[in-house]
Amino acid sequence: MKVVFAEAPSxxxxxxxxxxxxxxEGTEFAVAVYDEHSENNDRFYExxxxxxxIINGYIYFGKKELDALKRCRVISFQSTGYNEVDxxxxxxxxxxxxxxxxxxxxxxxxxxxxxxxxxQRGLRxxxxxxxxxxxxxxxxxxxxxxxxxxxxxxVGLGRIGRSVAKKAHGLDMRVIAYDPFVPAETAEAIxxxxxxxDTILAESDVISVHMNLTEENYHFFDREKFAKCxxxxxxxxxxxxxxxxxxxLAWALDEGLVRGAGLDMLESEFPDLTKCxxxxxxxxxITPHSGFFSDTSMYMLCRYSADNALYYYNRExxxxxxxxxxxxx
Numbered sequence: 001m002k003v004v005f006a007e008a009p010s011x012x013x014x015x016x017x018x019x020x021x022x023x024x025e026g027t028e029f030a031v032a033v034y035d036e037h038s039e040n041n042d043r044f045y046e047x048x049x050x051x052x053x054i055i056n057g058y059i060y061f062g063k064k065e066l067d068a069l070k071r072c073r074v075i076s077f078q079s080t081g082y083n084e085v086d087x088x089x090x091x092x093x094x095x096x097x098x099x100x101x102x103x104x105x106x107x108x109x110x111x112x113x114x115x116x117x118x119x120q121r122g123l124r125x126x127x128x129x130x131x132x133x134x135x136x137x138x139x140x141x142x143x144x145x146x147x148x149x150x151x152x153x154x155v156g157l158g159r160i161g162r163s164v165a166k167k168a169h170g171l172d173m174r175v176i177a178y179d180p181f182v183p184a185e186t187a188e189a190i191x192x193x194x195x196x197x198d199t200i201l202a203e204s205d206v207i208s209v210h211m212n213l214t215e216e217n218y219h220f221f222d223r224e225k226f227a228k229c230x231x232x233x234x235x236x237x238x239x240x241x242x243x244x245x246x247x248x249l250a251w252a253l254d255e256g257l258v259r260g261a262g263l264d265m266l267e268s269e270f271p272d273l274t275k276c277x278x279x280x281x282x283x284x285x286i287t288p289h290s291g292f293f294s295d296t297s298m299y300m301l302c303r304y305s306a307d308n309a310l311y312y313y314n315r316e317x318x319x320x321x322x323x324x325x326x327x328x329x
Contacts, residue, residue, distance in 0.1 A: 001313065002028040004051035006044075006059040008270050009035050018302035019055060022310055034059045036270055048072075053309045058269035058289075061085045066093055073329055074098060076309035078301050081240060082324045083213040084269075096327040098308045098320050102159055103300035104292035108264075109163035111291030112208050112238045113171075115262025118285060119234050120147055120206075125282055143259075145205070148172040151231075153204030155220075156211035156239060157182045157192065164208050164238075165192050176200065201228040206236065213240035221245060226252035232259040238291050241265035250277040259283060264291040 003023060005016060012033045020029060032047035045068040048054065054061075054075045061075060066089055075085060077099035090097050118124055122141025129135045152168040154161045157179040165175045175192045178200045187194045200207060207229075211217055221235070221244040235258055237244055246267055252258040260283040266276060269289065278284050292301070304321060311319040317328055 001026075001052045002030065002050055003053045003055060003309070004048050005029070005031045006048065006054055006056040006061075007031055007033055008057075008059065009033060010270060011057065016302075018299060019306040022303065022306035036060075036268065037272060053313055055305055055309055056084065058084055061090070063089050066090055066095065069093075069095065074309055074312040076305050076312070078305040080104075080322075081212055082322075083240060087325055091325045091327055094327055094329050096312050096329060097324045098312055099322045099324055100301065100304040100308060101321050103304055104294075104297040105159045105163050107294050107297050108160045108238050108291045109167060111264060111287070112160075112164050112210075112236050112262075113167045115236050115264070115285055115287075116206055116208070116234060117147075119260040119262055119283065120144065124285060149174070150205035151176060151203050153177070153200040153207045153233070154192070155179070155197075155200060155207060155209045157187060157194075158210060158212075160238065161208070161210040162190055162192075164210065165190055168206075173206075176203065197225070198228060201225055202230045204229075204233045205231050206234045208236040209239045209243060211239045211243060213242055218242055219245040219248075221248065223248045223251060226257050229257050232256065234259055235261040235263075237261075237263045237265065241267045241269070241289075246276065246278055253278075253281065253283065261285070263287070265289040 012031050030047055032044050034041050034044045048068055049070050051069060051072050054072055055078060056075055057078045061084065063086055066086060072095055074096040079099060080101060082097055082099040085097055087097060122144055125141040129137060129140045150173050152173045152175045154165055154175065154177040157177040161177065168175050169191060176195045176199065177187055177192045178195060178197050182194065184194050226248055249261060262285045264287050273279060278286065308320050317323060
């Protein structure tokens with residue numbers, strides 16, 4: 001068996017010992033590096049050609065990449081999301097797509113709340129004022145609002161969205177949510193009112209995004225939706241970056257339709273920060289898709305993705321945490 005780790009230039013030197021410990025003695029390991037900013041990734045295609053298993057974080061496997069796989073049986077994602085693959089074509093080629101489920105719910109929900117609190121309380125402005133400018137000015141961040149009584153609008157009420165709702169309730173916020181796939185009684189059981197998207201935009205003081213990325217919700221937050229924001233909300237994104245049109249968000253911030261944004265990812269998983277219009281703003285916090293990160297979650301991420309791959313390879317399909325395309329080869 002040959003296991004190939006599909007990595008970006010910024011991740012290919014990471015410690016892979018946890019994943020490797022799962023596989024039996026004699027397994028061959030390799031790393032294939034894909035640089036989305038390079039015009040030549042020929043070496044990547046050579047390195048994945050004879051893989052039996054691909055362990056993948058955020059490298060996109062489209063038709064060209066899938067065609068380069070000569071004998072691969074499974075692509076195992078190191079994430080709950082699995083949008084970085086042409087699912088229909090992988091299914092057509094008989095390649096299983098698996099991903100993990102609950103490994104970082106707490107960390108991601110905590111990060112969403114942390115981003116919100118930092119923006120709500122002006123902490124970034126105060127910290128820089130004290131530590132950089134050597135000032136001691138209590139009203140350096142004007143326009144702060146009491147969080148108690150504000151409305152948290154959650155878009156995507158899955159595991160993470162529900163955890164965010166619980167934490168928002170702890171801050172005495174009213175919580176509403178948009179999720180067409182969740183029954184009203186499920187939301188009501190946790191004290192959340194399900195509403196339509198227009199209500200989210202009209203009533204929310206904070207909009208926290210926790211959807212999986214699909215073709216249907218690419219650039220879900222565009223100029224039209226931001227123009228409907230009635231309460232100058234803070235936008236928090238712990239979903240996938242491409243659900244927010246960055247140019248539209250920059251416009252909304254410039255127009256005062258949105259009062260701040262806490263983004264744990266951008267449209268690209270490996271962005272060119274020199275070209276990002278959201279950089280350098282006092283009311284925007286950007287973190288490098290680190291909301292999931294802790295020692296605990298990293299162990300679970302590495303272990304579960306390797307377990308998934310090996311279970312699938314051994315045809316123990318009932319043990320796979322999430323077989324996303326139903327292929328059993």
